[in-house]
Amino acid sequence: MLFCPKCIVSVNGDKRCCPLCQGELSGESSEDVGAYPYIERPKYNKSKLLRIVSFAAIVSIVVCVSINLMVSTRVWWSLFAAGGIVCGWIASSVGIVYKRKLFKNITWQLFILTTLAVLWDWIIGWRGWSIDYVLPCTCLASMLSMVVLSKVMKIPVREYIVYFVLDAVYGIVPIIFFLTGTLNVVYPSVICVAASIVSISALILFQGKNMKEEMARKMHV
Amino acid sequence: MSERRKLGWRRLDNAAKIFPSTRNGTNTCVFRFSCELLEDINPEILQDAANAAIMDFPGFQCVMKRGVFWYYLEQCNLMPIVYEEKKVVCAPIYEEGERKLLFEVSYYQKRINLEVYHVLTDGTGAMHFLKNIVYHYLKLAHKEDFGTETFVFDHDASLAQRASDGFKKYYQKIRKTKRMYLGRAYNINFKKHDDERLQIIEGIASVKKVIEVAHGYNTTMTVFLAALLIDAIHKEMSLQNEKYPLVLMIPVNLRQYFPSETAKNFFGMIGAPYDFKSRSGEFSDIISVVNSIFKEELTTERLSLRMNSLAALEYNPFIRVVPLSLKNLILRRIRKINNQRETAVLSNVGRVTMPELMKPYIQRFSMIASTLRLQLCLCSFEDSLQMVFSSSFISTDIQKHFFRSLSNYGIDVEIRCNDFYQKEGM
Numbered sequence: 299m300l301f302c303p304k305c306i307v308s309v310n311g312d313k314r315c316c317p318l319c320q321g322e323l324s325g326e327s328s329e330d331v332g333a334y335p336y337i338e339r340p341k342y343n344k345s346k347l348l349r350i351v352s353f354a355a356i357v358s359i360v361v362c363v364s365i366n367l368m369v370s371t372r373v374w375w376s377l378f379a380a381g382g383i384v385c386g387w388i389a390s391s392v393g394i395v396y397k398r399k400l401f402k403n404i405t406w407q408l409f410i411l412t413t414l415a416v417l418w419d420w421i422i423g424w425r426g427w428s429i430d431y432v433l434p435c436t437c438l439a440s441m442l443s444m445v446v447l448s449k450v451m452k453i454p455v456r457e458y459i460v461y462f463v464l465d466a467v468y469g470i471v472p473i474i475f476f477l478t479g480t481l482n483v484v485y486p487s488v489i490c491v492a493a494s495i496v497s498i499s500a501l502i503l504f505q506g507k508n509m510k511e512e513m514a515r516k517m518h519v
Numbered sequence: 520m521s522e523r524r525k526l527g528w529r530r531l532d533n534a535a536k537i538f539p540s541t542r543n544g545t546n547t548c549v550f551r552f553s554c555e556l557l558e559d560i561n562p563e564i565l566q567d568a569a570n571a572a573i574m575d576f577p578g579f580q581c582v583m584k585r586g587v588f589w590y591y592l593e594q595c596n597l598m599p600i601v602y603e604e605k606k607v608v609c610a611p612i613y614e615e616g617e618r619k620l621l622f623e624v625s626y627y628q629k630r631i632n633l634e635v636y637h638v639l640t641d642g643t644g645a646m647h648f649l650k651n652i653v654y655h656y657l658k659l660a661h662k663e664d665f666g667t668e669t670f671v672f673d674h675d676a677s678l679a680q681r682a683s684d685g686f687k688k689y690y691q692k693i694r695k696t697k698r699m700y701l702g703r704a705y706n707i708n709f710k711k712h713d714d715e716r717l718q719i720i721e722g723i724a725s726v727k728k729v730i731e732v733a734h735g736y737n738t739t740m741t742v743f744l745a746a747l748l749i750d751a752i753h754k755e756m757s758l759q760n761e762k763y764p765l766v767l768m769i770p771v772n773l774r775q776y777f778p779s780e781t782a783k784n785f786f787g788m789i790g791a792p793y794d795f796k797s798r799s800g801e802f803s804d805i806i807s808v809v810n811s812i813f814k815e816e817l818t819t820e821r822l823s824l825r826m827n828s829l830a831a832l833e834y835n836p837f838i839r840v841v842p843l844s845l846k847n848l849i850l851r852r853i854r855k856i857n858n859q860r861e862t863a864v865l866s867n868v869g870r871v872t873m874p875e876l877m878k879p880y881i882q883r884f885s886m887i888a889s890t891l892r893l894q895l896c897l898c899s900f901e902d903s904l905q906m907v908f909s910s911s912f913i914s915t916d917i918q919k920h921f922f923r924s925l926s927n928y929g930i931d932v933e934i935r936c937n938d939f940y941q942k943e944g945m
Contacts, residue, residue, distance in 0.1 A: 299933070305919060306926035307722070310935040317720055317936040318919035334719065334937035335604050335627055398616035456526065515528045515593070516586045519839045 301325045348394050355387040381421075385414045400451075401444060401458040405465060408440045429475050430483045434490035437469040441497060455505055456512045463501060463509070469494030527594035529581075533686035533833050534784040535638040539583070539590050539613070540847035541854040544715050545911040546891040547611040548637040552649045553630050555882040560626040561660060566601045568655035569624045573599060576648050578682050578782055582618050583638060588843055590638070592621075599624050604632060608719050608937055609889035609909070612636040624652065629882070631656065637784070642868055642886065643772050644782040649884075650873060657877050665876065676780035685785035689777045690827060690834075704766035704792070704862050705756060707892055709912035719887060719937040720918045721907040724930050726899045732928045736806050741867050741897065742813060744906070745769070746805040748865060748895055749793050751920035753800060764794040767809075768861045773826065776819050787825050789816040790861065864890060868898040893917060 300309040300323040302316035309316060309323060311332025316323055359380045366376035389410055396403040412433050419428035444462050447453070472487035481487055501509060531539075538548040573580055581592040597620050604627035612621055613636050621636040622645075633649040640648070658665050712718070726740075733743035749765055756765070773785045791812045798804055815821065833839075841849070871884040878901065885905035886896040893910045908918045922932050 302934075305923050305934075307922055307932045307934045310933055311938075313936075317934055318915055318922055320915075331628070332938060333630075333721075333935040334608070336938055337605060337607055396616075398614070402616075511526065515526075515584070515591055517588065518530065518586060518591065519588045 299325065300327050348391055351387065351390050351394065355383050359383050381418070385418075388414070400447060401461040404440050404444060405461045408436055408465060408468065411436050426480065426482050429472065429487075430481055431486055434469075434472050434486035437465065437472075437490050438486075438493060441465050441469065441493065456508050459501065459505060459509055459512050460516060463498065466494040466497045466501070469497075529578075529592050529682075531590055531592065531638055532684050532783045532785075533690075534641070534786060536589065536833060537850055537854065538637045540850040542611065543851075543854075544891060545711075545717050545889060547609055547889045549609040549612050549634055550637065550642065550645065550886065550888040551609055551632055551634045552642075552645050552884070552886050553632045554649060554653045554884050555630045556653075556657075556880055557629065557882055558660075558880070559629055560631060560656075562601055562603070562626060564659045565624065565626055565631060565652075565656055567659055568652050569599045569601055571655040571659075572648060572651040575651055576681065576782060577678065579622060579639060579648060580620065581639075583613055583621060583636075585615070585843060588839065588841070588846070590843070592638075595620075601626065603627065604630075607716050608887055609634060609717055613638070622648075640782055641772070641784040641786045642770070642866065643774060643785070646868060646871065646884075646886075647782065650871070653873070653881065654877065657880050661880070676782075680780035681782035683779065683781045684783055685773060685777060685779040685781045686826065688779060689773075689823065702860070703763050704860050705752075705760050705763040706859060707752065707755070707862060707912065707917070709755075709914045711911050712913055715911070717887075717889060717937075718910050718912070718915070719907060720910075720915060721885065721887075721905060721935045722922050722925070723883070723933040723935070724904045724906070724925065726902045726904045728930045729904055729925075732930065736803065738806055738810055740904075742806060742809050744895075744897060745791065745809050745865050746802065747921055747924055748863065748917075749791075749805050749809070750802055751917050751924065752863060752893075753795060754920045755914075755916050756795070761795040764792040764796075765862045766860060767791040767793075768864045770864070770866050771817065771822065773822060776817075776822050777826075787822055789822075789825075791816075858891060863892060864888070864894040866894065866896045868896065871898060871900045873900075895921075 300311075300313060301307075302309055302319065302321060302323055304321045305316055305318045307316075307318065312327040313323060313332070315321060359376075362376040362379040362383075366374065389407060392406050392410060393403060396406060412428070415428040415432040419425060441462065444458055444465065448455070448458055469490050472481075473491045475481050476484060476487055476491070542548050577594075580595060580597065582595050582597070583590055584593050595618070597618075599620055599622065601624050604625045612619075612623060612634065621639040623632075623634045625632045625634070631649070631653060633645060633652065635645045635648075639645075729743070730740050733740045736743060738746075745767060749767060752765055768788050768790050770786050770788050773779070773787050774781070777785075779785055789812070791809055793805060793808055798808065838846070838849075866886065866888060868884075868886050873881060881900065883903040883905055884898050884900045885907055886898045887907050887909050888894050888896055890909050891911060893908065893912065896905075896907045896909070898905045898907075906921075908921070910918070922934065926932050
């Protein structure tokens with residue numbers, strides 16, 4: 299075993315210097331492996347993806363605005379491009395933050411996408427496409443994707459029940475637009491509301507107990 | 520398995536509630552207990568032993584989940600997967616949203632490691648679990664020696680006893696707590712490694728020899744080593760630093776004072792301040808101060824006072840209804856303030872016992888805790904005393920002073936340390 303004459307301690311493993319004083323060691327090492335294995339350098343890329351996405355978004359906005367300034371066309375098209383990029387950035391950063399929580403992610407994306415769509419529709423002169431098509435279609439799509447994903451990945455009902463209920467309740471919202479007569483096209487909204495009501499009643503009738511237990515777990519104070 | 524249909528879940532115990540929010544840098548709230556045998560570990564047998572041990576500790580078979588107001592533990596049927604040690608010591612175990620057990624079993628050469636996320640249990644609970652794994656391992660690996668004989672542990676407890684909550688059992692509402700105010704303490708501010716890694720330096724010495732020296736000062740081994748640590752830290756303090764007292768925090772196993780067999784967290788912290796401004800700093804004076812703090816603080820009344828003021832936070836109706844994300848922010852803030860009130864931590868696991876017949880197969884037990892700054896963990900088995908420093912600093916001067924003073928008393932010390940990354944420093 300190696301020995302540090304200054305610290306008067308013996309040193310395990312095959313070391314170059316004393317772990318305590320970094321001084322020279324005397325003696326021969328009997329073992330060539332230490333008490334601990336060499337480990338791989340840990341990777342610290344926790345938020346790297348988010349940073350790359352943010353940087354890409356900033357660069358593309360700057361490039362768009364610069365081109366717009368250099369090639370003067372009197373139209374501020376770069377502002378639309380910038381708006382689109384910001385929306386894309388919001389949606390993808392939420393996706394990155396919740397990348398491990400699939401169902402939570404889907405629910406968040408639903409709320410964000412529909413809100414952004416309504417905003418866009420409103421800003422570029424209200425034509426109603428956001429509540430005619432985007433809202434009911436994304437609701438349907440997210441409910442459908444939850445059902446398919448849970449079946450494919452064999453995830454038990456209780457794991458996503460809360461998010462599914464949130465989705466389905468959100469899916470009833472178009473009924474308000476239907477009743478107030480703000481809709482131009484009724485088919486998507488009617489289908490969405492119908493599917494939501496059917497889903498919620500199925501959940502309450504067949505998974506009521508599961509739902510109650512999950513609520514007790516999630517909401518305990 | 521129809522009994523599995525109703526999914527079991529439980530709240531985090533009182534002490535565990537602060538851990539999820541306080542993870543920060545090298546303080547991963549993970550600690551490691553290991554047992555070194557005299558033979559190389561066989562991974563298959565270890566896997567069987569871990570599977571058998573989890574049956575005795577069903578409470579450990581759970582995943583942590585996020586509720587709206589609190590985290591909670593949900594029973595699951597995942598099994599621990601034994602692997603050869605390949606990560607940093609006390610690497611983070613819980614990642615938000617991940618569905619995995621809150622402990623890991625690994626091995627390296629002759630050593631079995633159990634790494635536990637502090638939410639699950641405290642040192643005592645983890646030690647019982649590790650002893651259980653070692654027990655099953657030895658029984659499986661040496662069938663010819665042990666046969667079908669069963670051994671009785673000194674921590675024999677029913678499953679219900681293990682599942683009980685010590686904090687809840689002994690909580691009583693107190694009107695006015697005389698708060699022991701601890702102001703700012705000296706914070707070691709050495710340079711840290713640029714990536715979050717824990718430097719482990721462990722010293723192995725003879726229990727008998729250290730006790731002999733401690734008895735020379737008319738004190739116990741723990742007090743002696745605590746004083747030695749204070750002295751070692753002091754050697755690195757400038758006069759400027761001395762305006763704050765040096766505060767050594769010491770976790771105490773409450774099971775010794777409040778009978779409980781719980782396998783959940785049941786510990787408290789006591790602080791041992793030493794003020795170099797008003798005291799001499801002589802080694803014998805440090806010993807007498809630490810000695811008197813141990814005598815004063817380690818009484819049922821003092822400990823229950825502390826325990827109840829901690830629990831009062833949990834029972835506070837206003838704090839309970841704050842959403843979890845906000846709660847985490849508050850707890851992180853509280854933790855930061857508390858961090859400034861401590862200089863270093865000293866954990867003493869004490870003497871580990873095993874069934875007499877199994878002792879010849881075991882070399883030593885040790886414990887390592889993750890920390891933001893510096894922590895010393897003591898653990899002894901038979902005549903082998905394991906003193907493990909974990910630190911986030913590049914400098915090893917405090918450890919050097921500590922072990923040099925030990926060897927100056929004529930105690931033989933063997934030093935072991937962890938290495939990083941093949942090509943860099945060895």
